[in-house]
Amino acid sequence: MKRFINSSVFALLIILLAACGTSASSEGGEVFEYGAQKNTDPKIMGQILKLLVEDQTDHEVNITEDMPASPQVMGGIDRGDFDFATLYSGEVYNNHFDEDQVEYSTDPEATLEQAQELFGERYDMKWYDSIGFINQYSIAVKEDFAADNNITTMTDLGEYANNMILGTDNSWIERDNDGYEGYQEAYGYSFEEARGMDVALMYEGIANDELDVVTAYTVDPQIIEYDLKILEDDQKFFPPYEASLVARNEVIDEYPEVADILDSLVGSISTEEMTQMMHEVDINKRDAAEVAKEFATEKGWIE
Amino acid sequence: MEFITDYVMFWQDEYQSIMTYTSEHLLISFVVIVLSILVTVPLAVYMTKMKNDKIKSLIFNIANIFQTIPTIALLAIMIPLLGIGFAPAVTALFLYALLPLLRNTYTGIKSIDPSIVEAAKGMGFTTMGRLFKIELPAALPYVMSGIRVTTVYIISWTTLAALIGAGGLGDLILAGIGYNDQYMIFTGTLLAIVIALLLDLAFGKLEKKYTNA
Amino acid sequence: MIELKGINKIYDDGFQALKDIDLTFEEGKINVLIGPSGCGKTTTMKLLNRLTDYTDGDILIDDQNMKQINPFELRRQMGYVIQNIGLFPHMSIFDNVATVPKLLKWNKHKIRERVDELLNMVNLDPETYRNRYPAELSGGQQQRIGVIRALAAEPSTILMDEPFSALDPISREQLQDELTKLQQEINKTIIFVTHDMDEAIKIADQIILMKDGEIVQKGAPQEILANPANEFVTEFIGEDRLENVLPSIQDMIQSDYPSISLNTTVEQSIQLLSRYQISDIPVVDENGAFNGIVNLFDLLNNKRTDLKTFIHDTLPTITENMDSHRLMQIFHEHKSTVYPIQTKEGNLAGVVERKQLVHLLHQFYMNKSGDSEWSS
Numbered sequence: 068m069k070r071f072i073n074s075s076v077f078a079l080l081i082i083l084l085a086a087c088g089t090s091a092s093s094e095g096g097e098v099f100e101y102g103a104q105k106n107t108d109p110k111i112m113g114q115i116l117k118l119l120v121e122d123q124t125d126h127e128v129n130i131t132e133d134m135p136a137s138p139q140v141m142g143g144i145d146r147g148d149f150d151f152a153t154l155y156s157g158e159v160y161n162n163h164f165d166e167d168q169v170e171y172s173t174d175p176e177a178t179l180e181q182a183q184e185l186f187g188e189r190y191d192m193k194w195y196d197s198i199g200f201i202n203q204y205s206i207a208v209k210e211d212f213a214a215d216n217n218i219t220t221m222t223d224l225g226e227y228a229n230n231m232i233l234g235t236d237n238s239w240i241e242r243d244n245d246g247y248e249g250y251q252e253a254y255g256y257s258f259e260e261a262r263g264m265d266v267a268l269m270y271e272g273i274a275n276d277e278l279d280v281v282t283a284y285t286v287d288p289q290i291i292e293y294d295l296k297i298l299e300d301d302q303k304f305f306p307p308y309e310a311s312l313v314a315r316n317e318v319i320d321e322y323p324e325v326a327d328i329l330d331s332l333v334g335s336i337s338t339e340e341m342t343q344m345m346h347e348v349d350i351n352k353r354d355a356a357e358v359a360k361e362f363a364t365e366k367g368w369i370e
Numbered sequence: 371m372e373f374i375t376d377y378v379m380f381w382q383d384e385y386q387s388i389m390t391y392t393s394e395h396l397l398i399s400f401v402v403i404v405l406s407i408l409v410t411v412p413l414a415v416y417m418t419k420m421k422n423d424k425i426k427s428l429i430f431n432i433a434n435i436f437q438t439i440p441t442i443a444l445l446a447i448m449i450p451l452l453g454i455g456f457a458p459a460v461t462a463l464f465l466y467a468l469l470p471l472l473r474n475t476y477t478g479i480k481s482i483d484p485s486i487v488e489a490a491k492g493m494g495f496t497t498m499g500r501l502f503k504i505e506l507p508a509a510l511p512y513v514m515s516g517i518r519v520t521t522v523y524i525i526s527w528t529t530l531a532a533l534i535g536a537g538g539l540g541d542l543i544l545a546g547i548g549y550n551d552q553y554m555i556f557t558g559t560l561l562a563i564v565i566a567l568l569l570d571l572a573f574g575k576l577e578k579k580y581t582n583a
Numbered sequence: 584m585i586e587l588k589g590i591n592k593i594y595d596d597g598f599q600a601l602k603d604i605d606l607t608f609e610e611g612k613i614n615v616l617i618g619p620s621g622c623g624k625t626t627t628m629k630l631l632n633r634l635t636d637y638t639d640g641d642i643l644i645d646d647q648n649m650k651q652i653n654p655f656e657l658r659r660q661m662g663y664v665i666q667n668i669g670l671f672p673h674m675s676i677f678d679n680v681a682t683v684p685k686l687l688k689w690n691k692h693k694i695r696e697r698v699d700e701l702l703n704m705v706n707l708d709p710e711t712y713r714n715r716y717p718a719e720l721s722g723g724q725q726q727r728i729g730v731i732r733a734l735a736a737e738p739s740t741i742l743m744d745e746p747f748s749a750l751d752p753i754s755r756e757q758l759q760d761e762l763t764k765l766q767q768e769i770n771k772t773i774i775f776v777t778h779d780m781d782e783a784i785k786i787a788d789q790i791i792l793m794k795d796g797e798i799v800q801k802g803a804p805q806e807i808l809a810n811p812a813n814e815f816v817t818e819f820i821g822e823d824r825l826e827n828v829l830p831s832i833q834d835m836i837q838s839d840y841p842s843i844s845l846n847t848t849v850e851q852s853i854q855l856l857s858r859y860q861i862s863d864i865p866v867v868d869e870n871g872a873f874n875g876i877v878n879l880f881d882l883l884n885n886k887r888t889d890l891k892t893f894i895h896d897t898l899p900t901i902t903e904n905m906d907s908h909r910l911m912q913i914f915h916e917h918k919s920t921v922y923p924i925q926t927k928e929g930n931l932a933g934v935v936e937r938k939q940l941v942h943l944l945h946q947f948y949m950n951k952s953g954d955s956e957w958s959s
Binding site: 136137138139162163232234236239240241242263264265267268271275278 | 387442446449450453454455533534535536537540544545546548549551554
């Protein structure tokens with residue numbers, strides 16, 4: 068009986084340790100946990116981070132993919148399930164804080180600062196400066212349509228909007244500040260119809276001319292693939308979604324070698340570069356780890 | 371307490387759109403249920419009369435294949451054919467509903483006591499008279515319970531309609547996930563459950579009415 | 584009357600299910616088809632309502648070739664009772680019983696009367712049962728409904744395919760009794776399939792014993808029991824059952840039993856009876872015709888002189904070739920020391936004595952209780 072209790076306590080300890088997010092790697096280092104949303108850029112960032120950590124230290128990184136969205140990733144960090152993630156500055160306006168805590172702004176710096184401060188404090192984590200790519204909402208139409216009608220800005224689109232069907236993700240229509248309602252106020256026009264759907268299918272829809280205009284995310288490779296044109300946000304309506312790596316303070320305090328790697332990734336990948344990698348993964352159906360490795364080698368980050 | 375007042379506020383603010391999502395959900399489910407019953411029940415009846423087992427299993431296999439196609443893939447295939455919104459959503463859900471409904475109805479009719487069929491034959495019913503006066507009414511309780519189970523499935527599957535711009539409660543749930551709004555997620559899920567339970571209850575009542583046990 | 588003439592049935596795979604069947608189903612009789620499974624008994628029955636077809640031969644129904652009758656019409660004119668009852672679960676008892684009358688488009692009033700009449704016939708109160716559903720009835724009640732459903736449209740012929748075999752033994756016995764009783768009222772031509780020899784013996788007027796698609800023997804139950812045609816029949820009936828068969832009346836008859844003639848005086852009769860040490864004696868006229876019985880104590884206690892006034896004839900007529908089971912019944916219902924047996928012409932053939940019968944029954948039931956064949 069005693070033995071049974073001992074072994075159950077032992078088993079419980081293992082479970083608790085695993086739940087803390089770190090456990091021993093085969094080389095004697097730690098195994099860190101990275102949580103990725105279901106879009107592709109956080110997955111690629113996870114692979115790059117994993118490559119660098121495993122190349123330069125004894126530690127390992129385990130990636131959990133397809134968390135529904137950023138709030139769920141943050142929940143994972145809060146519980147200690149995840150040690151690292153890639154998050155976007157504009158998320159700070161996303162119902163996380165009361166109106167008196169956060170001040171809505173479309174200025175990139177103000178947005179990043181608030182995200183770093185507010186999230187950093189709430190989840191006891193470090194929100195690094197931007198990796199360099201931006202994945203924010205924008206309005207895109209087919210390139211030939213834009214060329215034919217001489218459309219370059221979102222304001223230009225107003226003339227045609229009431230005959231256009233907009234495809235968007237499931238939440239944009241419901242968003243308060245940066246959603247459809249705000250957009251209509253800012254630009255003074257509405258589309259004939261606005262439909263929320265899966266993002267992959269949204270691109271399929273515009274490619275098949277079932278949709279006329281979409282709320283594209285700026286890094287999405289489908290923009291290139293389907294010859295879409297991102298219109299200039301001349302009213303500065305959309306808040307910036309600059310991508311940053313985040314890490315639990317506990318981890319970077321204890322493992323400075325890991326903190327160094329995270330630091331080194333600040334400002335390292337442009338929107339174009341990320342789009343290119345995503346193109347390989349989403350369109351050419353290549354493995355994210357492979358694409359990440361290629362990129363890191365090209366950059367000279369690994370041998 | 372704050373939670374409750376907040377939630378009441380949420381309902382006040384979102385009442386209109388919640389009603390829209392709910393009615394979209396009901397409409398899609400309803401069309402799918404009616405359509406799949408219209409196609410499946412006669413097909414299942416026909417299949418019970420069918421002598422050729424190969425064709426029978428072929429039909430089941432086809433229905434089964436639809437089940438195995440991932441939702442996004444199925445919807446993506448449909449965009450060039452049916453576009454975005456109601457039509458592809460209904461079609462996809464219809465294809466998903468096919469197998470459970472077909473299987474339930476088929477086994478339902480098959481499970482009629484063969485002696486009932488023999489008695490009817492021996493009493494001088496014509497083939498059609500037997501089908502409509504005896505076999506179908508006798509199979510009705512089984513068919514009804516098949517429809518009942520499938521309906522509950524369909525209510526839940528209809529949340530997938532949001533993936534292709536057909537709206538419904540899935541839109542509310544996904545919007546809640548993307549926009550970090552727990553109330554939306556909660557409300558969408560709750561309403562889908564309530565609709566499923568209410569329909570299950572209603573079908574249960576109907577079933578009881580037609581089952582003279 | 585239904586006649587089968589030279590019926591063969593050969594399946595596509597060459598299997599011959601029926602071989603040259605010649606058979607007449609007597610009108611107003613219970614005809615029992617019996618035999619081991621696969622013998623063709625059910626097939627033979629299903630030929631009659633065309634649920635199965637034959638390869639060659641002819642079936643005549645009241646001298647009309649069956650193939651000239653529309654099968655749906657034919658079936659509506661024949662009652663059909665099946666083993667698993669097959670009541671329609673979604674219909675009330677009323678609608679179940681009314682099925683064929685409705686198909687025949689009887690008017691509503693007539694149907695209603697008929698259903699009530701039938702329910703009463705099997706002792707199910709119409710008020711109580713009319714609106715119930717099959718699932719609310721016991722198995723025995725359900726098969727009663729099955730039987731009256733077959734009777735509903737007053738068919739002249741009723742086909743019964745092992746109708747009682749799925750019932751518990753008590754319900755089975757009851758329904759067998761009810762069927763024989765009912766048959767006395769309705770006088771239908773019944774074709775009854777069973778594999779249960781006890782059942783066949785109990786209800787049949789004619790037993791048709793089949794094996795491998797052929798008729799092995801047919802006849803009244805006692806005939807078959809008394810004279811099995813071959814070893815198969817003996818085996819099928821079961822040795823024990825044969826041993827326990829009551830001897831025929833002919834075997835029991837005492838032809839040397841004394842009798843007196845009509846013109847014997849009372850005085851002479853008393854002397855004769857006391858000499859033989861018997862209490863009852865049959866009386867015959869000068870031609871040997873049976874007139875009745877006189878009793879010794881009657882003669883002693885009365886001062887009348889005319890023997891004729893003492894003759895009583897309260898016993899049912901018993902003839903030589905009557906079934907011994909019938910004799911048992913008379914034995915039970917009418918107390919007498921002797922049971923006179925008559926020839927077909929009404930002459931006295933002899934008597935069966937009560938004490939002899941008691942002895943016989945003692946033997947019979949000793950065997951029966953010691954033997955599982957009989958008690959099953």
